[in-house]
Amino acid sequence: MKKRPQIGLGCVTFGREIDEAASFTLLDYALERGVRHFDTAAAYGGGASETILGKWLASRKPEGITVATKILPPYDRIEITPSLKRLGVEQLDLLYLHQWHETALQLDSALDERVVKQLGASNFTLEQLQAVVPRFSFVQNNHNLAVSDVSDEFRAYCTANGISIVTYSPLGAGFLTGKHQSGVQAGSRFAIIPGHQQVYFHDSAYQRL
Template identity: 30%
Template sequence: MEYRNLGRSGLKVSALSYGSWITFGTQVDVKAAAEMMKIAYDAGVNFFDNAEAYAGGESEIIMGKALKKLGWKRSDLVLSTKIFWGGKGPNDTGLSRKHILEGTRAALDRLQLDYVDLVFCHRPDYETPIEETVRAMSYLVDKGYALYWGTSEWSAREITKAYEVAERLHLVPPTMEQPEYNLLDRSRFEVEYKALFEEYGLGTTTWSPLASGVLTGKYGKGIEEGRLTLPGYEWLRKRYETEDGRQRIQAVERLRPIAEELGISLAQLSLAWVTKNPHVSTVITGASRPDQVEQNMKALDAAELLRPEIMNRIDEAMGTKPEQPRNWR
C-alpha cells in the first residue's frame, strides 16, 4: 500500500480507502462489515469513511461495532464522519454551531469513539453564515473531537471563503475536500480546484471512483442489477436512462479493449486512473462483498501499468478530459 500526506498536513492516508456509503446498514451487517474491513486493512488500508447521514446513522453504528470486534489499535486508523443531514428536526440539518457540535457528539457515540480523525461539512449550508460554520469546525479540532476538518462537494469559491475566514479570525482552516472524481466526472477536480491545490495544498478524499458502478462496465447491456437498481436510488438510475447517461455508459465500453490488453478489469483500470492524479490523497472504494474488496485492492498494482501513453489512450477513448481556461497560468 502507498501512503500519502493529506494535503499539506502531516497525516498519512492510504492511497486506497474504504467507505460505508450505501452498503452498511442496508446491504451489510456487522459481521460482513468486519470481514470486508479486515480485507481492506490487511491490504494496508488505514482510512475508513462514514457519515451521520448514511442509513440514518446505522452505518456508523455498524462500523463502530465492527471496529470493537476487530480490536485494532486506534492510532493505526484514520476514521471520519460527515455532518449535515442528522435528522428531521429544525436544528438537525445544516452547519449551524448547534448541529455541528451535537451532530459530531452523536456520531462519536454511534461509532464508539472518543474522536474522529477527519470531520467533513457534508455539503455547503446557504442558511448559515460561513463564519459560524468555520468557528464551530475549528472548535471541534481545538476540543479534540476531530483532528482535522474539511468540506465535501463545496465549490472552490466556498472553500476559499472558509480559508479566508479562518485566516482572518486565526482559526483552524479546512485541510481537505471530499469531491466526486472519476473518469466521467473530472471538471470540478481538474479545473475548478486547481488554484486550491496550488494556493492551499488542499487534500482530497475522493468518492465514487467507479461512478456508482458504471465504470465497471456492468451496465453495457442494460441496467438490470447493481447500485442503479437499489430502492431509494431511482434518481440515480434516471440519470443514466437519459441520452447523456447512455452516452456515458457507451464511453465506458471504449475502455474495455485497453483493460483487456493490460490484463485488468475495467474497475481496476478506473480506480488506478484516479490514483494517478497527484492531487488525490486517497480514493474511497466501496463494496458489498468480500471479493469486491479483494479485487479493488489490486488497483494499485494496476496503476503501475498506466504509463503516460496508456493514460493518453484512456483520455482519447473517453473524451472527458476538460479543457483548461486559456488564461490559466
C-alpha cells in the first residue's frame, strides 16, 4: 500500500441514507481537502456504496488514492469479483473480512497479490485476531468516546505484531452529537438499522455525552 493515510472517508451511508448525488458531493469535498483513502463494503447498501464509489472514481479519476472494501463470510473461498466490478478497479489496496467467522481460519494464504495488496480484519475481538494474526496487516474496529472495541490490551497486541489499527465511527454513528437523546431521529442510521441502537443506547454510553 502507498504511504498510509491518517484519515479516510467511510462510505457506509452511500446508497442508503444518502443518494448518489449527495455521495458525489461528499466525495468531492473530501478529495478537495486532502482525503486520499476511501472505505466501503459489499454489504453497504447491498452493494450500492461500492457502485457509487466506483462511478465517482471513473468520473473524477483521482490520483494517489487508496480504496478498501470488505466482504462477508464464509471466507474459505474469497470471491471479490463482484466488488471489483462495482468499484471498477482491477486491484484492491486493502480487503477486510467484515466480521469473524470460523472459515477465517481456512483463509487461502495464497491470496493473489495482483488483486489484493493487503488483507485486514474488521470487528474481530483480540482472541479472534490472535487466531489468524499471521494473515493480517490491518484491523478495523469501532472506537469513539462512547463505545470502544480497541482496548489497551488489543492495541498493545497489534503494536507488538505490526498490525495497523483503523478505527471507525468517530462520532458514534451520530450518537455523540447528542441529537438522539430525545429519541431516534427519522432517516438516521439508528432508524434504518435498529440493531445499531444496541451498540450505543445504554447507560454507559449516555453517561459520556
